[in-house]
Every structure is written in C-alpha cells, then in structure tokens.
Amino acid sequence: MSDGKDERIRIIAIIFSFFHLLTFGIFLSISVIDLIYYFPVSTGYSASILYTVAWWCILIFVIINYILPMALLSTTSSTGAEFHFVFSNVTVFLNLIALVLCIICYPLFINTSFSGIFPFNDPKWCCVYYLDHPELCPNTDFCPGDPVILYANAQFIIIWIFTGVFFSLGLIHLAINQLIQKSGIVSPPTRDEAINMGLIVSFAYLAIFAYWAAFPLLDTMFINGYPTLGVPPGPGEFVSLRYNYWQWWFVFFLITNIGPPMIFIASISMKPSLIVTSFHFWSSLFTGVVASVCFFVFLVILIFDCNISWSGGSICNSHLWCCNYFSSYWEICGNVTPCTANLYPNSEFIQHFVLSFVMACFAYLMIWLNERMVRYGIYK
Numbered sequence: 001m002s003d004g005k006d007e008r009i010r011i012i013a014i015i016f017s018f019f020h021l022l023t024f025g026i027f028l029s030i031s032v033i034d035l036i037y038y039f040p041v042s043t044g045y046s047a048s049i050l051y052t053v054a055w056w057c058i059l060i061f062v063i064i065n066y067i068l069p070m071a072l073l074s075t076t077s078s079t080g081a082e083f084h085f086v087f088s089n090v091t092v093f094l095n096l097i098a099l100v101l102c103i104i105c106y107p108l109f110i111n112t113s114f115s116g117i118f119p120f121n122d123p124k125w126c127c128v129y130y131l132d133h134p135e136l137c138p139n140t141d142f143c144p145g146d147p148v149i150l151y152a153n154a155q156f157i158i159i160w161i162f163t164g165v166f167f168s169l170g171l172i173h174l175a176i177n178q179l180i181q182k183s184g185i186v187s188p189p190t191r192d193e194a195i196n197m198g199l200i201v202s203f204a205y206l207a208i209f210a211y212w213a214a215f216p217l218l219d220t221m222f223i224n225g226y227p228t229l230g231v232p233p234g235p236g237e238f239v240s241l242r243y244n245y246w247q248w249w250f251v252f253f254l255i256t257n258i259g260p261p262m263i264f265i266a267s268i269s270m271k272p273s274l275i276v277t278s279f280h281f282w283s284s285l286f287t288g289v290v291a292s293v294c295f296f297v298f299l300v301i302l303i304f305d306c307n308i309s310w311s312g313g314s315i316c317n318s319h320l321w322c323c324n325y326f327s328s329y330w331e332i333c334g335n336v337t338p339c340t341a342n343l344y345p346n347s348e349f350i351q352h353f354v355l356s357f358v359m360a361c362f363a364y365l366m367i368w369l370n371e372r373m374v375r376y377g378i379y380k
Helices: 003-030 047-051 053-073 078-108 125-129 154-183 191-214 246-267 274-304 347-375
Strands: none
Touching (some): 003 053, 003 154, 053 078, 078 154, 078 191, 078 347, 191 246, 191 347, 274 347
C-alpha cells in the first residue's frame, strides 16, 4: 500500500479517536455527573452505599470507554495494535452486557421496593416506599398530590442510550484495527517485542491472581470450629464449612489461574516445542472453562442463596446475617438475640464474583497469546 493511503488510514484513526473522546465527554457531562449515590445523614444510613454494585458497574463502564480511544491512538506499533485489538473485543463485550443489563433493569428492578439504593430510581421513590425502608427515607408522610407514578430518572435513560452508542463505536474500533493491521502500517513485532507483550499480559494476570489470594481469598470466612462456644451449656456443635462444603470448592478451583501465566513465563526460556505450545494452550483453555464455571456458580449463589432464610453458611451472606436468622440456625449463630441489620452480599464474595470473570477473560486471552506466539515464531 502506498504511503498516501497509509497516511489516510492513520488520519481516519486519529479523527475517530477524538470523535470517540468527544462523545465520551458528552456522556459524562449529561449523565454520570448528575447521579445521586447518597441519602441524608439524618437517616442514620451508612454512607458506604456510594460503593454499591451499580457504582462499580458505572465506574468500569466509564474507564473502559475512556481507555479504548486512547488505545487506538497508540496503534503506531505492533504491540499497540495488538493491545487495541484485545481491548476493543473486551469493550464491545462489556458494553453489550451493559446494554442487556439496562434492558433487564428497566422493567424488573428500577423503582421497586428492593431497589432503594439504586441511583437510577425516580427521585420520588421515597413517596411510595418510605414505610418499607424508613432507614432510607427522611420523609414520614405521603407526598402531596395525586397517586405518585414512578419513572426511571433521566440519567438512566441517557446511560441506556450511550451503552448502545459505545457498543457501536467499539465495533467501529474493531473495523479500524483490522484495516490498520491488514494495511501493513505497523510491521510485525520483533522477537523481543513479542516476548515483552506476552510478559506484560502474564504479569498483569499474576498481579490480579496475587490480589485475589492476598485479600478476598484470605478474608473469606468459612466456619470451621465451635461457633456457639460461648452459648450455654457450650461448647455447642463442631461445624465445618471448609473442605466439605460445595461452595468452598468453587473458591478453591480459582487457584488454577496461577497456571497459564507461570507456564508462559517458563516456556519463553525453553526451546520452541509442540509439547510446550500444546501444554500452554490446553492449560489456558482448562483454566478459562473452570473460571467461567465458577463465575456462573457465584451468580447462582448471588441470586438464590444469599441473605435468605435458608442460606445459612453461604459465602455470599452478609456478616450480620445471624441478626435476622439466628433462631433458624442456632448451631452456627453465636448471638441469641436479634439485632438490627440491613443485609447485603459481603465484599469478599463480590470480589470472588467479579475476579472469577476477570481471570476467565485473562485465561482466554492467554489462548489468543498462544496463537500470536506461534505466528511470531516464539512457539512452534
């Protein structure tokens, strides 16, 4: 391809990047900045509601759609083009999930009695549900006027529209990436560049695994002892939910994620071999399937076995679960009187849930990396 055509492709990529950034700026200025994540302190409700699942979803949505146009601007090298290709696929997938979630939330979740801390509720939500959730609503009377009809707030509608917009922009990114790579604007990486690209992916994978092992895994509480030791006549029953409880095993299976990055790091010091290539490929595929299964199991636990009367011992339960259900599970609840508590999934479980998905994505990314190492001559 001629230099003139190469230059035109580069100009198209730059112009589209700035258009994406302009769209992103409009999105921030008319939607995210106006969302409300707090309630009056007078209600006595914890300010930690800022960091709800909805907040984290919006944060991730904002971050990925900012990084994507910046990644397109970095496609001046082969590794930059490869990163943009991977990140474009991830962004398209996540934006599609965001679009589907908005479609599901609109009829089934927004403005319901159990969506009190959701930032997309109608601002008049308390007019209808203040009796159900007095801890969230400072008003104690019905709102004046006719029966109140609740609607999703304008910010939700705007975000819903932009999930579709950013999904479409992601598809255009993939098309531009293919144009850049097939046009020959960027030359194939050298051996050192290809190895460095693989090491960056592997070390990022290991960093996420190390965080998972050091924080949520270490902090996850499985009963393994005498939970009612201090309750007369004591010591109570010995209860073990570690090693012999099915939920524990799906947390344990995530340890397989240490395999693919360590195998890659070890493989680059060996001579190219079909055995090494196959071993890395199949270990990555196995790990990806295991992490995916764990993610869906955690999703089932979140929906059907979390903070419910029958969910005693669930790793999803709030640490204050016994406040509400101690009478039904006297053998695992040390308290013998009720206490006031709003029950939400504990933070360790939420991290297992999210990181199982992230590590599954990295495991599948290692399969893509395996193919690239074969193409660049690092693997046979």
